[in-house]
Amino acid sequence: xxxxxxxxxxxxxxxxxxxxxxxxxxxxxxxxxxxxxxxxxxxxxxxxxxxxxxxxxxxxxxxxxxxxxxxxxxxxxxxxxxxxxxxxxxxxxxxxxxxxxxxxxxxxxxxxxxxxxxxxxxxxxxxxxxxxxxxxxxxxxxxxxxxxxxxxxxxxxxxxxxxxxxxxxxxxxxxxxxxxxxxxxxxxxxxxxxxxxxxxxxxxxxxxxxxxxxxxxxxxxxxxxxxxxxxxxxxxxxxxxxxxxxxxxxxxxxxxxxxxxxxxxxxxxxxxxxxxxxxxxxxxxxxxxxxxxxxxxxxxxxxxxxxxxxxxxxxxxxxxxxxxxxxxxxxxxxxxxxxxxxxxxxxxxxxxxxxxxxxxxxxxxxxxxxxxxxxxxxxxxxxxxxxxxxxxxxxxxxxxxxxxxxxxxxxxxxxxxxxxxxxxxxxxxxxxxxxxxxxxxxxxxxxxxxxxxxxxxxxxxxxxxxxxxxxxxxxxxxxxxxxxxxxxxxxxxxxxxxxxxxxxxxxxxxxxxxxxxxxxxxxxxxxxxxxxxxxxxxxxxxxxxxxxxxxxxxxxxxxxxxxxxxxxxxxxxxxxxxxxxxxxxxxxxxxxxxxxxxxxxxxxxxxxxxxxxxxxxxxxxxxxxxxxxxxxxxxxxxxxxxxxxxxxxxxxxxxx
Ligand code: WT7
Numbered sequence: 001x002x003x004x005x006x007x008x009x010x011x012x013x014x015x016x017x018x019x020x021x022x023x024x025x026x027x028x029x030x031x032x033x034x035x036x037x038x039x040x041x042x043x044x045x046x047x048x049x050x051x052x053x054x055x056x057x058x059x060x061x062x063x064x065x066x067x068x069x070x071x072x073x074x075x076x077x078x079x080x081x082x083x084x085x086x087x088x089x090x091x092x093x094x095x096x097x098x099x100x101x102x103x104x105x106x107x108x109x110x111x112x113x114x115x116x117x118x119x120x121x122x123x124x125x126x127x128x129x130x131x132x133x134x135x136x137x138x139x140x141x142x143x144x145x146x147x148x149x150x151x152x153x154x155x156x157x158x159x160x161x162x163x164x165x166x167x168x169x170x171x172x173x174x175x176x177x178x179x180x181x182x183x184x185x186x187x188x189x190x191x192x193x194x195x196x197x198x199x200x201x202x203x204x205x206x207x208x209x210x211x212x213x214x215x216x217x218x219x220x221x222x223x224x225x226x227x228x229x230x231x232x233x234x235x236x237x238x239x240x241x242x243x244x245x246x247x248x249x250x251x252x253x254x255x256x257x258x259x260x261x262x263x264x265x266x267x268x269x270x271x272x273x274x275x276x277x278x279x280x281x282x283x284x285x286x287x288x289x290x291x292x293x294x295x296x297x298x299x300x301x302x303x304x305x306x307x308x309x310x311x312x313x314x315x316x317x318x319x320x321x322x323x324x325x326x327x328x329x330x331x332x333x334x335x336x337x338x339x340x341x342x343x344x345x346x347x348x349x350x351x352x353x354x355x356x357x358x359x360x361x362x363x364x365x366x367x368x369x370x371x372x373x374x375x376x377x378x379x380x381x382x383x384x385x386x387x388x389x390x391x392x393x394x395x396x397x398x399x400x401x402x403x404x405x406x407x408x409x410x411x412x413x414x415x416x417x418x419x420x421x422x423x424x425x426x427x428x429x430x431x432x433x434x435x436x437x438x439x440x441x442x443x444x445x446x447x448x449x450x451x452x453x454x455x456x457x458x459x460x461x462x463x464x465x466x467x468x469x470x471x472x473x474x475x476x477x478x479x480x481x482x483x484x485x486x487x488x489x490x491x492x493x494x495x496x497x498x499x500x501x502x503x504x505x506x507x508x509x510x511x512x513x514x515x516x517x518x519x520x521x522x523x524x525x526x527x528x529x530x531x532x533x534x535x536x537x538x539x540x541x542x543x544x545x546x547x548x549x550x551x552x553x554x555x556x557x558x559x560x561x562x563x564x565x566x567x568x569x570x571x572x573x574x575x576x577x578x579x580x581x582x583x584x585x586x587x588x589x590x591x592x593x594x595x596x597x598x599x600x601x602x603x604x605x606x607x608x609x610x611x612x613x614x615x616x617x618x619x620x621x622x623x624x625x626x627x628x629x630x631x632x633x634x635x636x637x638x639x640x641x642x643x644x645x646x647x648x649x650x651x652x653x654x655x656x
Contacts, residue, residue, distance in 0.1 A: 006514070010506050012393055015432045016400070018409055022382065026429020028291040028443075036443030043444050044070070044472055047287040048279065051076060051323065052085045054252035057279070061470060066490040066497070067477070068470040070280035075252035078259055078278055079119055079156035081286075082322035084250070086112040095327045098301070098350055099145050102192035102333035104342060110145050112325070115152070118145075118241075120248035122153035125241040129216045131184055133158030133251070136261070138182040140164050140173060140204055142191035143332040146220045146237065147308050150186045151260075151318055155278075156250050160258040162273070165309025166191060168593040170206035172271075176263045177211045179273055180479060184216050190223030194336050197223040205230075255279025261479050262311055264417040265529035266488060267519045273479030274311075274417050280472030282323055284421040288442065289320030292411055293354045293383055294428050301380070303329035303347070304356040310526075311417040312387055315473075316356060320421070335361060340368050344376035355403070356385035358525040362395045362403075363555050370402045378403060383428050386412045388525025389557045390513050393435035400435075414438040414513050416499065417527070418489070420473030423447065424511055437512045445471055449503045449511065454493040457505060464517060465503040466496040519617075521550030521558050526595050528560065530617075533598065536591035537562060540584060542570045547607050547615045548598070551624035559599035561624040562588075563607055563644065575603050600624075602647055608640045623648055 018026070036043040041060040048057070048071055057074030086094065092113030099108045110118075131137060137154050139161055141147040147163075154161040162180045164173050177185065187204045190197045201219060205228055208214055219227070220237040259278045263271040289295060293302065302321055306312035321328050329350055335343060343365070346352065365372075384404050386396070391412050400410045409428040415421060423445050424438040431439055441447040446469040449457050457463045467474075474497070478485040492498040502514040516522060519530040530548040537546035545565045553559035564584060566575040574580055581601045589597045608616045622629050623645050 006504070009393065009436055010504060010512065012435055012437075014393075014397075014435055016409065016435075017432045018429050019407060022294065022409070023429040026294050026427070027296075028294070028427045028429060030430050032291075032427075032430075032443045040444055040446075040469065044283065047444070048074075048283040048472070050286060050290075051081050051279070051282055057255060063470050065495050066486060068280075068474060069256050070277075070470075070472045071255035071283070074255040074279050076255065076279060076282070077156060077250040077252050078282055078319070079123075079152040080250050081282060082152055082155075082319060083112060083116045083119055086325045087116050091325060092116070094325070096322060097145060097148070097328050097330045099330045100332065100346060103195045103339060104333075104346070108145065115149065115322075117246040118149045119152045119156060120246045121241050121244040122149050123156040123248045123250075124244040125218070126153055126157055126159065126184070128240065128244070129184060129218065129235070131157065131159050133253070134258075135159045135184070136162055136180045136182040138162045138164060138173075138177045138180060138185045140166060140185060140187045140200065141220065141308075142166050142188060142200065142222065143307060143330060144188070144220070144222060145330070146188075148318055148330075151308070151314075152322075155259060156248065158251065158253045158257055161260045163260070163262065163309055163314070165307060165593075166200060167309070167595050169590055170203040171591050172593055173203060174207035174210050176271065176273070177207060177214060179263070179271075180261055181213050182211075183213060184218065185214055186218045186220070188220045188222040189227045190225045192223065192332060194333070194338065197225055199225065199227075201227045208233075253278055256476070258476075260314065262314065262417055264311075265520060265527045265532055267529060267531060269529065269532045269535040271529075271532070272481070272484065272488070274475045275477050275479050276420050276473065277476050280474070281420050282319060284471065284473035285315040285320040286323040288422040289316060289326070290324055291427060291442070292413060292422050292425050293356070293385060295321075295324055295326055295354070297325045297327070300326065300353045301329065301350050302326050302354040302356075303331070303352045304385075305331060305343075305361065306356070306358070306387075311420070312356075315421050335364060337368070340372045341376070344373050344378060347378055347381065348376045351380035353380050354383045354385070355381060356387065358388035359386055359391040359395050360389065360524040360556050362386065362391070362399050365403075366395060366398045367555065370398075373402055378405060381405070381408055384408050384410045386410060387415070387422075389522045390515055391436055396435035409433060410435075412436070412438045414501075414511075418475040418499075419467070419471070420475065423467065423471070424513075434506075434510065437506070437510050439510045441511075445469075447511065448496075449505050450493065450496075454496070459505050459509045460507050462502070462504040462514070464492075465499045465501045465511075465513065466493060467499065468496045521548075521560060523550070523553075523558050523560060523595065524556045528592075528596050532592060533560060533562065533588055533596055536588045536596070537564055537584060539591065540587045542566050542575070542580070543584070544568070545607055547617060547620055549617055549621045549624050551599075551621065553599070560596065561620075562598040562601045563620055564601055564603050565605060565607060566603060602644065604640075604644045604647060606637070606640045606643075608637075608644070620644075
């Protein structure tokens with residue numbers, strides 16, 4: 001962000017008080033902050049008591065920095081907390097999910113009793129396929145009820161799940177299967193995207209050519225398209241899950257039993273398997289869902305429009321809402337230009353009262369214009385949430401005014417795959433919100449903004465965001481790599497967690513998030529590593545060297561811009577052609593997934609380097625964002641940047 005833009009942001013004078021009625025009836029009342037501050041561990045124990053435990057814990061926290069154990073000795077089953085206890089309380093007929101297919105061609109209401117039956121069947125089927133407690137299961141599935149069922153069935157039998165977003169390539173999938181050492185994959189034949197069937201299983205078939213640990217593949221029929229079949233390995237869901245018994249006795253697991261892993265991009269080419277365990281994760285996912293969205297389980301209709309393939313879907317489509325007994329909307333599709341008013345139809349029809357989405361989506365909806373919303377009655381909405389990247393004040397105000405009719409609080413929630421649950425956010429019945437600010441650490445959470453030496457910057461200062469005390473849903477490590485865990489999060493400052501985000505405190509001490517300070521890009525709320533894209537590019541036979549930067553983009557937040565030098569063997573007229581660039585973009589999509597496709601690839605005979613041979617990404621970012629170049633005095637050959645800039649001016653960008 002440029003200095004003037006940041007300045008304007010921090011002098012944003014608008015304040016929005018919570019609506020009086022909401023404040024009076026809110027789940028979280030102002031005393032909660034002080035209450036938690038007085039006895040942090042006691043406070044979290046109180047929240048943990050909202051769950052159903054088979055055995056109570058003996059100690060709340062054991063902290064051997066940077067390794068945490070929460071609720072020691074406690075035992076519970078995550079699927080019992082998400083499903084069985086609601087059925088036992090007489091709420092079996094309550095809708096857990098109003099599922100809506102892509103393009104709304106089909107709707108299915110799944111009640112808590114339905115969910116319990118399906119989860120039990122799936123748990124029995126997984127057991128019969130040889131999956132036991134501790135075995136990893138990779139899930140590569142679109143947004144269908146069976147995906148939730150599979151997740152909960154894994155949790156029920158203590159098999160950590162590893163959900164891989166369906167948009168990732170077969171290479172990314174095999175990497176994650178192998179790193180997690182999974183035994184089984186659950187997938188579908190295909191999925192619906194923008195009204196059309198698209199293949200899913202072929203990517204699994206391709207991935208499984210290099211995953212020796214996989215014994216079985218369980219396949220849900222979704223599109224009915226023909227798929228290749230490996231008789232000894234592949235089994236249909238309808239052949240093993242449907243006929244399975246719906247009677248299943250759940251086993252309680254230790255509070256620290258691994259619940260799932262989720263791979264996310266870091267600063268190196270290899271994604272990290274972020275490990276979450278059971279008791280602390282469920283406690284904080286449920287607590288935050290109850291407080292940040294002020295959930296009233298009997299009257300609210302809640303909709304988190306993320307994909308289950310990301311942490312937002314895990315914590316705020318699956319675990320948080322189900323543990324709280326919420327009624328949710330689960331939508332298979334995503335907004336697209338041929339279906340602009342779909343969301344508003346759904347909100348009107350189902351009287352959605354809480355909506356949680358990402359700034360990139362808000363900006364897309366904003367681009368389509370407020371007139372798309374006008375014909376619809378959105379008066380059921382009472383709380384709006386945002387997550388995934390800093391939200392610009394313009395999008396924040398548009399969201400509140402046009403979607404929320406000027407009535408609804410907007411909660412801008414900061415957190416990460418690693419934090420497991422929301423950490424910094426306004427509370428809708430307490431906080432006077434500021435457009436663009438995540439504001440305040442939640443009760444029980446300790447965060448700060450520090451300078452390079454680790455010293456707190458105090459009010460009106462900028463620096464790096466750190467978390468200064470362990471929290472229940474914090475990652476317990478990087479799967480199979482304790483050293484990398486310590487190195488990535490705990491080595492920058494002594495004893496505090498380094499989040500990788502820049503942040504600033506305003507004159508009131510409220511926190512504003514300013515984006516990543518490392519080589520991680522944020523494209524449409526998806527985390528992508530520059531190094532990973534660079535690796536994908538140099539794996540192409542025609543590429544000698546590549547440098548990738550994230551450039552500010554009005555819709556996606558950041559966009560991937562790649563600078564590439566071709567190998568000497570590539571003829572100049574070949575590398576100058578559109579086909580060459582398209583080939584490289586497609587190569588990245590094949591290597592990592594379509595979400596990592598660069599918006600722009602610039603072919604250049606040389607990259608700007610320092611005399612010691614380091615690529616100067618800062619300059620490339622200046623070029624990509626069309627800014628005045630920063631200091632070029634350390635450059636080996638200053639003419640290189642000028643040559644790149646000239647090429648940039650003449651090149652095209654792509655939006656697909
Ligand atoms: C990174 C984490 C949390 C689920 C979705 C992304 C950025 C996330 C905000 C926000 C500013 C945000 C940060 C963070 N981020 N939410 N409200 N304001 N930045 O999870 O893929 O693990 O990415 O997303 O840079 O470090 P993730």
